[in-house]
Amino acid sequence: MEVQVERQQYWRWKIAFYLFLAGTGAGAYIVAILADIFYPEATYLSKAGVLLGIGLVILGIPFLILDLGRKGRFLRAGVTIKTAWIGRGFYILSIFTILGVIHIGFWIWPFKFLETGNSFRLTLEIVNGLLAFSTAVYTGLLLKSIKSIHFWNTPLIVILFFISALSTGTICLLLTSIKYLLQIRGGRSVLSFLLSADLLLIFFESLVLVFYLSTMYGATEASEKSVSSLIKGDLKLLFWGGIIICGLIIPFALKVIEVSYPGIIGLVVVSSIFILIGGLLLRYGILAAGVQVIPLLPNCR
Amino acid sequence: MRYGMVIDLNRCIGCHACSIACKIENATPPGVFWSRVFQVEEGKYPDVKRSYIPRLCMQCDDPACIKVCSTRATYKDPLGLVRIDESKCIGCKACILACPYGARSLNEGGDYFSTGAPWGEIEESHEVGTVSKCTFCSHLIGKGPEPSCVAACPTGARHFGDIDDPESEVRQLIKGRFGFQFHPEFNLDPSVYYLPPKGSILGVVFYTLESKERKE
Numbered sequence: 092m093e094v095q096v097e098r099q100q101y102w103r104w105k106i107a108f109y110l111f112l113a114g115t116g117a118g119a120y121i122v123a124i125l126a127d128i129f130y131p132e133a134t135y136l137s138k139a140g141v142l143l144g145i146g147l148v149i150l151g152i153p154f155l156i157l158d159l160g161r162k163g164r165f166l167r168a169g170v171t172i173k174t175a176w177i178g179r180g181f182y183i184l185s186i187f188t189i190l191g192v193i194h195i196g197f198w199i200w201p202f203k204f205l206e207t208g209n210s211f212r213l214t215l216e217i218v219n220g221l222l223a224f225s226t227a228v229y230t231g232l233l234l235k236s237i238k239s240i241h242f243w244n245t246p247l248i249v250i251l252f253f254i255s256a257l258s259t260g261t262i263c264l265l266l267t268s269i270k271y272l273l274q275i276r277g278g279r280s281v282l283s284f285l286l287s288a289d290l291l292l293i294f295f296e297s298l299v300l301v302f303y304l305s306t307m308y309g310a311t312e313a314s315e316k317s318v319s320s321l322i323k324g325d326l327k328l329l330f331w332g333g334i335i336i337c338g339l340i341i342p343f344a345l346k347v348i349e350v351s352y353p354g355i356i357g358l359v360v361v362s363s364i365f366i367l368i369g370g371l372l373l374r375y376g377i378l379a380a381g382v383q384v385i386p387l388l389p390n391c392r
Numbered sequence: 393m394r395y396g397m398v399i400d401l402n403r404c405i406g407c408h409a410c411s412i413a414c415k416i417e418n419a420t421p422p423g424v425f426w427s428r429v430f431q432v433e434e435g436k437y438p439d440v441k442r443s444y445i446p447r448l449c450m451q452c453d454d455p456a457c458i459k460v461c462s463t464r465a466t467y468k469d470p471l472g473l474v475r476i477d478e479s480k481c482i483g484c485k486a487c488i489l490a491c492p493y494g495a496r497s498l499n500e501g502g503d504y505f506s507t508g509a510p511w512g513e514i515e516e517s518h519e520v521g522t523v524s525k526c527t528f529c530s531h532l533i534g535k536g537p538e539p540s541c542v543a544a545c546p547t548g549a550r551h552f553g554d555i556d557d558p559e560s561e562v563r564q565l566i567k568g569r570f571g572f573q574f575h576p577e578f579n580l581d582p583s584v585y586y587l588p589p590k591g592s593i594l595g596v597v598f599y600t601l602e603s604k605e606r607k608e
Contacts, residue, residue: 099489101485101488101489101498102485102489158484158485159482159483159484159521160481160482160483160484160485160498160499160520160521160522160523161481161482161483161519161521161522162521164463164480164481164482165482167462167463167465167480167482168462168463168482168484169462170462170463170464170480171461171462171463171464172462174458174459174460175459175460175461175462175486176460176462176486177460177462177484177486178462178463179462181462236459236460236490237460237486237489237490238456238490238492238578239456239489239490239491239492239578240489381489383489383492383494384492384575
């Protein structure tokens, strides 16, 4: 008996935006914490990253709520965390956001004393950094937990989403602090470092993507159909144009040009925007290509 | 005691009486099918065959839908049936994706009747924006009649009973006629068994073996 399959229609753009914003925000926060620990002179960078990280995650939450069938009941998403990743994500994101707002609160006048040379702040940063890590990883684990979609049910998706989160987070931070970095001494080298680090991340992301797709192509009938719909099916324009050319090739090409003609800030900005679009389309493409293993096709839809 | 169903694929003629009986009994809204019949085409021209596969919630022993539900809207009732409390469901759709049998549908609203359904009470219990699925007609269990799809089947392809009882009709059918479950590789242990059509018993054996291989 042949097993026929169909692509899922339930998690689409809203979930893609949510996964993208939560991942990017978490990535930006992680980079900010790393910058604060290893490069404490760049307070602007770490502050911008913290603000950006929290802001993006908060921005992503409405997309998740809008996708619900009963939006008014969204608080029920946290009823149990025993096995459900939606529930776990609810708490990871809530605690991350609350601690993040407390962190931002340190910059405001009556609490400023908490910020300087204080182990409390460092502890908070590390705890929330771990939560940011959990947020980025959770976006992949949520999909991995759906076992009936073979294309998602692999640890590779977690790694892919995590690297993509770091990459888009770095680039978002770079975009928002570019004006400041150009004004300060040594800012240009920080800028160049961030961009190079990001391209390295994109390089790893491409490797994982290739490995992921080739593994899935050979895994099961359902996952093969998922990969086929991306590379040669109706999602091919989105995949080749959006994810590969826009998200991976153009940023690399622009970097090569930038090495030869340094100082063209427009190139950095343009390649950053392409990387962000690529990151969003990667989430959407993987969601849309999710083929659910259903024994048979419905004829009454 | 475990309620289960056996569907004889030899007997199904694809008349959709079960789908309609289910709609009438449970007053499900448009687009929501708790019970439906799927058509499969096998082979290549000129050697082709069309067969029908009726489907409903498999009432798994270890359901994937309960695991992904973070609201506890999906639960197992005292009869061991997997049920949904629509008043708790937030409509996140994770269970629709997690179910490998496509048993769940999202109620996207709408009504068959401009003036409201004549059933009233049951129709009102379906909440727009929530997910629902077959309950094995749990409101009828113990009151005599079989689930409406079983009662409606004109060819007697459906059998309902206790699959734990070795003497029951359903268990005897599973034992004697190579009853099989779909997707054994997920280890969900569904309570709905299918009897393979004549001539494809070997195919079913291969299907089960292949699924077991995939599991390992």
